[in-house]
Structure formats: structure tokens, C-alpha cells
Amino acid sequence: MTSVIEGTFREAGVAGWLHAVDLDSGREVGVRPDESVVLASVFKVPLLVAFFRRAAAGGLDPVERAVLPPGDRVAGTTGTSVLLDEVRMSLRDLACMMITVSDNTAADAVLARVGLEHVNRALVELGLERTRVTGSASDLHASLMADAGVTDPAELWSRLAEPGMSGRLSALDPARSSHGTPRELTRLLAAIWRDEAAPPAECAQMRRMLGLQVWPHRLASGFPYDDVLVSGKTGTLLNLRNEIGVVEYPDGGRYALAVFTRARSTAATHPRADAAIGTAARLAVQELRGWATSS
Amino acid sequence: MAVNLVGHLECFVAVAEELHFGRAADRLGMAQPPLSQRIQRLEKELGTRLFDRSSRRVALTASGRLLLEEARDLLDRAGRILTVAERAGDRATLRVGIPEDLDGAVVASLIGTFRDVRPDLPLELRPALTEDHLRALADGTLDVGVLRHPCDTSGLALGPMLGEPLGALLPDGSPPAAAPELRLADLEGHDLVVPRRGNSSAALEDLLASCARHGFVPGAVHESPHPQFTLGLVLAGTAVALVPRTPAAPGTVWRPLLGAPLLRRTSCAWRAGAPPEGPIADLIDVTTRVLRTEAAMTPVPHRVVLRPSSGFLA
Numbered sequence: 001m002t003s004v005i006e007g008t009f010r011e012a013g014v015a016g017w018l019h020a021v022d023l024d025s026g027r028e029v030g031v032r033p034d035e036s037v038v039l040a041s042v043f044k045v046p047l048l049v050a051f052f053r054r055a056a057a058g059g060l061d062p063v064e065r066a067v068l069p070p071g072d073r074v075a076g077t078t079g080t081s082v083l084l085d086e087v088r089m090s091l092r093d094l095a096c097m098m099i100t101v102s103d104n105t106a107a108d109a110v111l112a113r114v115g116l117e118h119v120n121r122a123l124v125e126l127g128l129e130r131t132r133v134t135g136s137a138s139d140l141h142a143s144l145m146a147d148a149g150v151t152d153p154a155e156l157w158s159r160l161a162e163p164g165m166s167g168r169l170s171a172l173d174p175a176r177s178s179h180g181t182p183r184e185l186t187r188l189l190a191a192i193w194r195d196e197a198a199p200p201a202e203c204a205q206m207r208r209m210l211g212l213q214v215w216p217h218r219l220a221s222g223f224p225y226d227d228v229l230v231s232g233k234t235g236t237l238l239n240l241r242n243e244i245g246v247v248e249y250p251d252g253g254r255y256a257l258a259v260f261t262r263a264r265s266t267a268a269t270h271p272r273a274d275a276a277i278g279t280a281a282r283l284a285v286q287e288l289r290g291w292a293t294s295s
Numbered sequence: 296m297a298v299n300l301v302g303h304l305e306c307f308v309a310v311a312e313e314l315h316f317g318r319a320a321d322r323l324g325m326a327q328p329p330l331s332q333r334i335q336r337l338e339k340e341l342g343t344r345l346f347d348r349s350s351r352r353v354a355l356t357a358s359g360r361l362l363l364e365e366a367r368d369l370l371d372r373a374g375r376i377l378t379v380a381e382r383a384g385d386r387a388t389l390r391v392g393i394p395e396d397l398d399g400a401v402v403a404s405l406i407g408t409f410r411d412v413r414p415d416l417p418l419e420l421r422p423a424l425t426e427d428h429l430r431a432l433a434d435g436t437l438d439v440g441v442l443r444h445p446c447d448t449s450g451l452a453l454g455p456m457l458g459e460p461l462g463a464l465l466p467d468g469s470p471p472a473a474a475p476e477l478r479l480a481d482l483e484g485h486d487l488v489v490p491r492r493g494n495s496s497a498a499l500e501d502l503l504a505s506c507a508r509h510g511f512v513p514g515a516v517h518e519s520p521h522p523q524f525t526l527g528l529v530l531a532g533t534a535v536a537l538v539p540r541t542p543a544a545p546g547t548v549w550r551p552l553l554g555a556p557l558l559r560r561t562s563c564a565w566r567a568g569a570p571p572e573g574p575i576a577d578l579i580d581v582t583t584r585v586l587r588t589e590a591a592m593t594p595v596p597h598r599v600v601l602r603p604s605s606g607f608l609a
Contacts, residue, residue: 100603216604225508229600250598286510 001287002031005280012276014241014261019182020284023190023246023254029284033183036130036174037260040235041102042242043133043178045188048209050122051095051114052202059118062092066109075141075153079103092205099209099233104137111136126191131180140178140237144171160238160266171237185244185258193246193254207231210245217271218243219257222278223285232257239263241273247285255288257281301373303337304366306330307345311363314353388419389578392428392440394561395493397590404589409581416574424493432566439578441586444560445497451564452571454583457592458558462551464529464536464543471535477550479557480510486534487513488525494518502537502557509556560595561586 009016009031019033039046055062068080068087078101080087080094089097089106091113098107111119119133135143141153147169150156159165170176180188191197192206210231218241220230232245244258259277263270309319310330320327338345345359355363389409393402402420409418421428421437428440432451442448444456463482465472471481487506489499499516506512517534519525528534530546539559543549563579565571571579586592603609 212603214603214609216602220602220604224504227598227600230602250596 001029001283005029005031005283008276008279008283009261012261012263012272012279013265013270014263014273014276016262016276016280017182017260018258018280018284019186020255020257020281020288021186021190022288023193023256024252025288027288029287030183031280033258034130034181036179036181037242038172038174038235038237038240039131039133039178039180040237040240040242041104041107041137042180042185042233042235042244044098044102044107045185045210045233045244046119046123046131046133046180047107047111047114048095048099048206049126049188049192049197050119051091051110052198052206053122053125054114054118055092056199056202060091060113062095063090064113065089066091066094066113068105068109074104074108074136074138076102076104076137079106081105096209096212100212101214102234102236104141108136108138123188126188126197128180128184128188131184131188133178134176135178140171143177144169147171156238157266157268166239166266169238172240182258182260186256189244189246189256189258193256207246213245215243217274218277219245219247219259219281220278221275222280222282223247235260239266239270241270241277243277245281247281249289253289255285257284298336298340301370303333303340304370306333307337307359308363308366308370310334310346310353311355311359311366314355316353388417389574390419390421390431390436390438391578391582392421392423392431392437392442394441394443395422395424397422397441401585401589404585405582408585409578412577412581413574418578426493426495428564432564435566438565438575439582440564441582442562442564443493443498444562445501446495448564450567452567454563454579456560456562456595456597457583457586457590458560458595459539459590459592460551460555461537461539461557461559462549464525464538464541464547464549466530466532467546467548469532472548472550474550476553478510478553479506482511482513482535485511485513486515486517486528488517488519488528488534488536490522490525491518491520505557506537558595561590561592 005018006016016031017033017035017037018031019028021028054060065088070085073081075081079097081104091110094106095110097103098110116133116135123131144156145151148156148159148165150159166172188197192203195203197203197206210233211229213232213234215234218234219232223230227250229248230245232243235242240262242260247255247257259280261273261277263273306319306323309322310316313319313322316327316330320330323330334345343358344356345362347354347356406418406420425443425446428437428442429446431437432440463471463477471477474481489502503516517528519528525536526544526547529536537557538549540549540551563582565575565579
């Protein structure tokens with residue numbers, strides 16, 4: 001099966017990494033599942049976990065209001081990042097924006113309140129040794145601009161194909177950016193789904209937010225079934241396209257998935273790469289279900 | 296008013312739409328001279344000319360154009376009066392559309408059970424394809440239809456959705472036939488034969504999507520005009536058929552599918568609007584009951600997890 005999954009990645013023109021695990025039986029499928037990969041916006045999931053752990057421990061109040069002043073937005077194409085005027089929102093609603101639409105401004109506001117050290121402490125406490133968050137969305141954007149010697153993302157896109165450019169970008173290097181392994185990320189999801197990442201009420205809130213993520217083009221595209229619940233969080237950074245999530249079948253089957261891709265093409269729009277994430281995930285789930293009674 | 300206004304307006308609308316007396320007469324199923332006479336009579340009655348007739352062409356006059364919309368509106372309403380009257384009137388029979396291939400025992404039970412409930416009302420059973428029933432329900436010439444899904448149910452109210460598990464019809468002695476129960480994935484590598492009649496493209500698409508979901512992508516899909524042709528392809532080992540449990544013909548075996556992943560879905564349907572009452576309500580109740588008990592159909596559980604991208608107004 002792993003060769004079929006690798007074929008899917010190859011045909012879509014991407015290098016791919018995958019880990020899939022049956023949350024109940026522990027059976028797993030992996031394609032280079034222990035290699036280090038760049039998280040991109042997937043870093044918002046460890047941040048979400050740390051947020052709710054701190055909230056449960058009384059370290060912060062999830063309904064505390066945050067104020068996002070006008071003119072001080074983090075680069076981004078969704079949510080509060082594109083709004084022009086002052087936004088007042090509770091921390092947990094900001095967390096919801098950062099998960100459901102990958103809102104960078106909301107993520108950085110949550111991170112500012114949670115603290116980067118608490119995010120990495122949560123990862124250590126959950127036994128995840130190879131997953132680390134190294135900075136905010138804003139930090140990542142600044143490093144990209146500085147490494148590329150450009151001032152706006154559009155210019156970076158237009159120069160991405162230049163020789164040596166992508167090698168200069170530390171944001172694309174797992175050794176110098178927020179990183180993890182596919183296997184550790186499915187463990188993180190498993191902890192959320194088993195009420196181990198935080199108390200059950202907090203885990204339920206996390207699952208709700210992940211289930212409300214809007215994007216249909218990656219993991220969800222692989223499961224075009226009305227009776228299957230797909231929860232997830234994407235990560236997108238130039239030619240990197242990722243998504244981690246959990247797929248739940250009506251017979252109770254639950255599968256955590258982590259799929260990371262790096263496209264050979266520097267095209268900004270790459271629907272085949274997006275769809276390959278869903279296809280690879282479905283192939284893995286089919287393998288785990290063994291074409292059982294109600295695949 | 297002396298003339299049969301509705302009848303004359305039908306003539307007027309036909310001529311106005313065809314702008315040709317010969318074609319309008321064909322459409323109305325009458326000869327041209329009486330049509331011309333009717334138009335003249337209508338013009339006289341209304342006191343205005345409706346058409347300019349030259350030797351070469353027919354055109355609406357200004358009054359004709361003005362009256363055309365009114366005439367159409369009146370004809371629509373006249374049609375509705377007839378439909379409503381037909382529905383409201385006491386009919387001697389109830390008209391029920393059923394699938395052509397409904398099992399004989401089920402047909403008998405439908406008649407017998409309804410006779411017990413309403414001995415005064417004979418049933419008129421009309422076996423036909425679902426698409427024919429849909430048309431008849433829309434026309435008001437059918438009281439209740441037993442429909443196979445998926446189909447276009449706009450304007451209809453549906454009874455409970457019932458499902459019959461499909462199994463695989465295989466040649467006796469073929470490798471997958473060795474197991475008492477199959478997984479769809481065990482059929483991988485086979486072609487599929489489906490009936491041509493009564494299999495809408497939506498139904499076929501649904502079937503193939505469910506097969507693919509469960510690991511069976513047929514090499515080819517053959518459309519069969521007749522059950523004997525289906526049997527032939529199965530016996531020859533060319534293709535498998537996915538059908539409800541049937542007494543298998545000699546040389547073939549029917550095997551259930553593990554977990555019943557494929558269901559043939561059936562429900563009663565009637566025109567939406569006022570909740571059914573009286574004999575129609577009895578009929579819906581009897582039909583649903585008979586399908587459950589005699590045809591062993593069971594309610595289809597249907598869970599839909601709405602994704603944000605297909606949510607309300609998304």
C-alpha cells in the first residue's frame with residue numbers, strides 16, 4: 001500500500017510524507033513517517049492544545065477579550081488578517097478563527113497570550129520530542145522576506161523559481177523552522193481525540209474547531225462521503241502543502257492522519273497537489289479498514 | 296357568453312404560439328377549417344381582431360398580444376380546477392404506481408392488505424419505471440407511487456426510505472462464490488452488468504461511487520436490456536450483477552455482501568401539499584408496511600455530516 005501512496009504523490013508532482021493510525025486498534029500506515037517536516041500553519045494545532053491546557057490550568061481566561069487594533073495585522077489572506085478596523089474578540093474565538101480559516105493575526109494574538117515556551121512545554125509533556133514551534137506567524141513571514149530579500153509575498157512568489165531561492169529560505173527548512181514528524185502529529189491528534197491532550201471539555205472544544213475548518217480541497221477531498229466527518233488543520237507555505245486531521249466513519253472507525261507535501265513546481269495554485277493529500281489519506285484509511293464491513 | 300370560452304382560448308393560444316393555422320390544427324388534433332371558424336367566432340365574441348392574416352403569414356394584432364397572456368393564465372387556472380376537482384372527487388379506485396420488477400408475492404400482499412383495510416376501494420396497480428411514475432404523479436394521474444431512488448423528488452412528499460441489501464450474482468464455482476459472504480473488494484477485476492431500463496444515470500453514478508468506496512472498480516460496465524442477457528453475462532463469467540436476494544438461476548449463486556454496503560432504496564411518494572388523509576393515507580401506510588414485511592425492506596439510516604464548505608449558504 002505504501003508504494004501506491006507514494007505513486008499518488010509522484011503523479012501529483014510532490015514529495016510526500018504520511019502517517020495514518022487507527023485510533024482504536026493502533027494499526028498504522030506510514031510513508032517516511034519519522035522524517036522531520038515543516039509544520040507551516042499546522043503549528044496552530046500545538047498552539048491550540050497549549051491554549052486549552054493553560055485555560056484548563058487557570059493560566060489564562062479563554063473568554064478574555066483581546067483587541068486587534070486597525071493597521072496592525074499579520075500578513076495573511078483570511079479572517080481578521082484581512083479586516084481593516086478594530087476587532088474585539090475573546091481568546092477562544094480567536095483560537096477558533098486560527099483553526100477554522102487559518103487566521104494568522106488571530107494565531108499570533110493567541111500565541112502572545114499563551115507564550116511560545118508554553119507551547120513547547122505542552123509538546124514535551126505530551127511526549128512529543130521531535131515537534132517544536134520556533135516562532136509566530138509574523139516571525140515566519142519576516143524570515144521569508146529577509147531571506148528572500150523582498151518586501152512583499154507577491155514578489156517572493158514571482159522569484160521563487162530563481163536558482164537557489166528556495167534553498168535560502170529558512171522557513172522551508174525543518175531544521176530552522178517550526179517542525180515535527182508525521183507520526184508525532186498523529187499522536188498529538190490522538191491525544192486530542194482521546195481526551196488526553198487536555199481535560200475532556202477542552203478536548204471537545206478543540207475537536208469542534210478542527211471539525212469546522214472550511215477547506216474542502218485537501219484531506220476532505222479524499223473522503224467524498226456524506227456520512228464521514230473530516231476534521232483537520234492545513235498548513236501552506238509556498239510549495240509546501242500539509243494537512244493533519246482525523247476522519248471518523250459512521251461505524252465508529254477513527255483514523256488520525258498527517259500528510260505533508262513539497263511540490264516540485266513553484267506554481268502557487270496546484271490543485272493536484274492539494275487533491276493528492278486527500279487521495280493518499282483515503283488510500284491509507286482503506287488499508288487500515290482492510291476494506292472491512294463498511295469502508 | 297355564448298361560446299365555450301376555454302375551448303376557444305385553447306385554439307387562440309395554439310395559433311398564437313404556432314403563427315400558422317395548419318400547425319396549430321395539427322397540435323390541437325383537429326382540422327384547419329373548424330379551427331379558423333373558432334378563431335373567427337372568438338374574435339366576434341370579443342369584438343376585436345386577434346390575428347392579421349395575410350396570404351403568406353399570420354401575426355398577432357395588438358389586442359391579440361394583450362389577450363395572449365390573459366388567455367394562458369385562464370387556461371392554467373382552468374387546468375388546475377380540473378386537477379383539484381379530480382383529487383377532491385370520490386373516485387372508484389386508487390391508482391398506485393409500482394416498480395415493474397416488484398416481487399409477485401409483494402404485489403399480492405399489497406392488494407390483499409389494502410382490501411382488508413378498505414374493502415370498498417379497489418386498487419389499480421400500474422407497474423412502470425420510476426420516471427413514468429414521476430410524470431404521472433406530476434400530472435395528477437397517479438395517487439401514490441412506489442419509487443426507486445435516487446430520482447428527482449421535487450414537488451413530492453416521501454414516505455420512509457426503505458432499503459434492500461444488494462448481493463452479488465456470480466457463476467457457480469467462480470473463486471469469489473466460494474465464500475458465504477463477500478466483500479465488494481473481492482469482486483475487483485470483474486466487469487459489472489446493470490439493467491439498462493429503470494437505471495437513471497444518477498442511480499448508476501451512486502452505485503459506482505459506493506462500489507469504488509468499498510474497493511470494487513469494475514473493469515467495464517455493461518448495460519443489459521433484459522434479465523436474460525444479464526444472466527448470460529454472469530454465466531459466461533464476463534460480468535457480475537449486483538441485485539437483491541433472488542432465487543439464483545441454475546449455474547449461478549447469489550452471495551450477500553458483508554455489512555450490506557449497497558442498498559436498493561425505495562419509498563412511497565405522493566404530491567406534496569396537504570398531509571395525506573383518508574384512503575390515500577391508508578394506502579401509504581399499507582404500502583410501507585407491506586414493503587417492510589413482505590419485501591424485507593428496512594429503514595435506511597442516513598447520517599449526513601455537513602462540512603463547513605457545504606454548510607448553510609456557504
